[in-house]
Amino acid sequence: MTSVIKKIFAFSLLFAATVAYSQVAPSSTGGESALWVGGEYSNFNPDYGPARLNGIGTTFDLNLTEKIGAVGEARWLRFGNSADEGETQSDYLIGAKYRMYRWNKIDFDAKFLLGGIWVRFPGSIGKGSYFAYAPGVFADYRLTPRFRFRAGYEFQFMPSAPNIPGNSTNGMTPRGVTIGLEYALVR
16 A cells, blocks of 8 residues: 555656646746847938938847837938038937837837937038937838838937027927838847
8 A cells, every 4th residue: 555655646746746847937038129220211301491411321229128229320411402502411319219009010119319410511601510319200110020111200409500600509400201121130
């Protein structure tokens, strides 16, 4: 009788360990961490005259959590009607993003960036570098697991611009649209 009890006890220990293991939930599900890099085309109203500036740029997008991340942009606006008169604008901005909504393959995000903008005004009347803050919105459409299309709108504030000798310093507010393609380096 004791050998039967020992066998039942040994079997129940083995069975209990298997049942206990099957009840354990995973400690982590992986999260949303990812690093995306890409290129963009931009069309901006430089807030200096009626013309527009066009150019190319590069972006990075780092997802830290499901909703929060960091974004950065480098943009060189060198083409367009205003560029024919010598005006250019170079943006170097970095900041935070927040995913407002996800629907199927589309993410809708808001961003707030800080950085510097270098401006050369038309007709060689002056140039300057300015602190800027730039709120904006964008949408990402996932094409494949590694590629996505991005479209966005950005409103820039340069409180100390234009800083041209003889003119008042009342600030500038360039604004524009961007479209681009991004690739996931880390997923």
